[in-house]
Amino acid sequence: MEKMAAVLIGAGMIGESHVRALSGLRDQIGLAAVVTRRPEGAMYLAEHYAGERPVFTADLEAVLADPAVRMVIVATPPSVRIDLIAAIAAAGKHVLLEKPVARNLAEAEEVVKICADAGVSLGMVLQHRASLPAKAAAELVAGGTLGALGHVEIIAQLWRDQSYYDELGRGTYARDGGGVLLTQAIHSIDLALSLTSPVSEVQAMTCATPLHQLEAEDMAVVGLRFACGAAGSLVASTASFPGADEMVKLHFSHGSLAIGRRRLDIHWRDGRHEVVGYGIGDAGPSPENYIWHQGVIADFAEAITQGSAPMATGEAALAAHRLIDAIERSSRSGAKVMVGAA
Missing domain, CATH: 3.30.360.10 (Dihydrodipicolinate Reductase; domain 2)
Incomplete structure (x- = not known):
């Protein structure tokens, strides 16, 4: 599989799990950037990544304009999902979304529709x-x-x-x-x-x-x-x-x-x-969690390449x-x- 560039949006408590998982997949998926409102507070995540140091930035528009980026992992609170995913989908990037899809059923259905209408894949981080x-x-x-x-x-x-x-x-x-x-x-x-x-x-x-x-x-x-x-x-x-x-x-x-x-x-x-x-x-937390995240991320990247459905789709999460x-x-x-x- 050709190496794919990925972006992580959100540097909260689950961010480290994603960075560790991506570190283990660095030969197949490169972490190009971490997007967060306070980049200086997220730079510690670089300590958990063994590949080339990602860019830490608050400029989502610039990141989405990069043609090398094909997948975006969204790990923000559900309250800021819809507009964010609309921007990502409009840029033609595939979305791997931390659970839940949204705060409620109506919003979740809207997120799924946004991605479907834009023709981008929506996968869910339901790593169990x-x-x-x-x-x-x-x-x-x-x-x-x-x-x-x-x-x-x-x-x-x-x-x-x-x-x-x-x-x-x-x-x-x-x-x-x-x-x-x-x-x-x-x-x-x-x-x-x-x-x-x-x-x-x-x-x-x-x-x-x-x-x-x-x-x-x-x-x-x-x-x-x-x-x-x-x-x-x-x-x-x-x-x-x-x-x-x-x-x-x-x-x-x-x-x-x-x-x-x-x-x-x-x-x-x-x-x-x-x-x-x-x-x-x-x-409690265990190393298996990073392995499960790796499995979800690797599966999503393969689904993008193959044009197939990921392990857990947004539609299935509904x-x-x-x-x-x-x-x-x-x-x-x-x-x-x-x-x-x-």
Whole structure:
């Protein structure tokens, strides 16, 4: 594959993960620039990049005018997405976007339309799909040997200290669009939905627990009904000290899958137990995260070159947004809600 020039927009806490991932891909993808409102405060990122030092700049227009740049990684808060992506798409650059797509479903649909209308690819950094356990699970599900899906468990019981929410705007609807569902649990939600039929209806309760001060939710408990007839549950929290491994469990007629961050357990109904992975890791940051980001970025670059769909498209990510929208509506009304219905 011909070496491709990439740009990173945003130098927040996830910026280091992208720079480390790009460092490992520097022979295939060069990091040409890091665009941020305060370039001097982002220059520390160069310490994590082994290739030629990127330009640090606030001049997005100049960066987008560079014909060598083909892909732009957007890692800004959701509150500044739409105009930014419109400018990138108008310049003909392909967009790899940190989750979520936007603050709410309507904005997310607008982002997807902007890129489609401009004829540029929109990929999502939903890196859990790139993990070894997730890829092995996807292969098994696609093979059909597990039988019919009957029960789904989505578990994201995490912990964030109050200092996390003390950052200006974090956990607010204006900046983030929500709380644990959009910011953390969306990874597990997306992974589950990539392996199941769509969710047709939900019954939900969400709230902010007394353990945090934030505008949006830090806890959600949801009953799910899938289009295929399967039933399920979603439990998500950033108030579950000390935090646990995120998990998606899929129970089929011939066996069950337990998909963790570092390990896939396969329990067959005939008594066999198979393991794919390398042990059980904790819920905190680990080197695997950089590897997963590398997988997403490399896949996106290849998709651009081949003219194919990336691992997680913006359109596919709308499934998680539609589900989260339905969960929020159900929680507000106290009633069962159909996913996708107004």
